[in-house]
Amino acid sequence: MVSIPVDRMTLREKLEIIDLLWSSISSENSEEVSPRWHGKELDRRLKRVDTGESVFEDWDVVKRELQELSR
Template sequence: MTAIQIEKLSVTEKIQVMESLWDSLCTHADNINSPAWHSEVLQQREEMLNDGTDTFIDWNDAKKDIRNQLP
């Protein structure tokens, strides 16, 4: 499917395609390797949690913060 074909889809159809892609990726997740930087970022974040320079926030609060940052 090309970008032009995707652009012609309705929102509902786009969501269905996205869900199909996600399902396919999840089915074959064992074959997907995370990039090297991902492990490094996770390690840095764990260290920040352990030394108290970072904390978790409630998911609903995080979504509100993200929405407030959008134009």
Template sequence: MERIDLPLSELTLSQKLDLMEAIWDDLTKHDEMIESPDWHERVLDDREKALAAGKAKASDWQKAKERIRKNVSCE
């Protein structure tokens, strides 16, 4: 595959995010071809066990997104 060089240092943050979103959208069209690394399954298993043992608690998805948005600034 040919290497693609992008002038990343010349792009605005907004342009970089748009580029990442376009790449992600394209990747998800073929997500069945992407295998998760083994460690993903181990982490998920550990988290599931922690939830079952009462050592962790799950967050409501909407509340989690709000919390993330408050902690991340895209300016």
């Protein structure tokens, strides 16, 4: 296991590490990055959208509604 002194790193250094890790992960075999069950769950959720069980809301509308609730 690699030990990285995260508590002594600057925010910029932490973000650079995240970027390096993501670049490395995204170039690997997609099955290892995204397990099969992720695909099955996405299919399940898409079916719920198709049947009307789940719906999408416009993000700007949702934000506006939340702001009104907090007043």
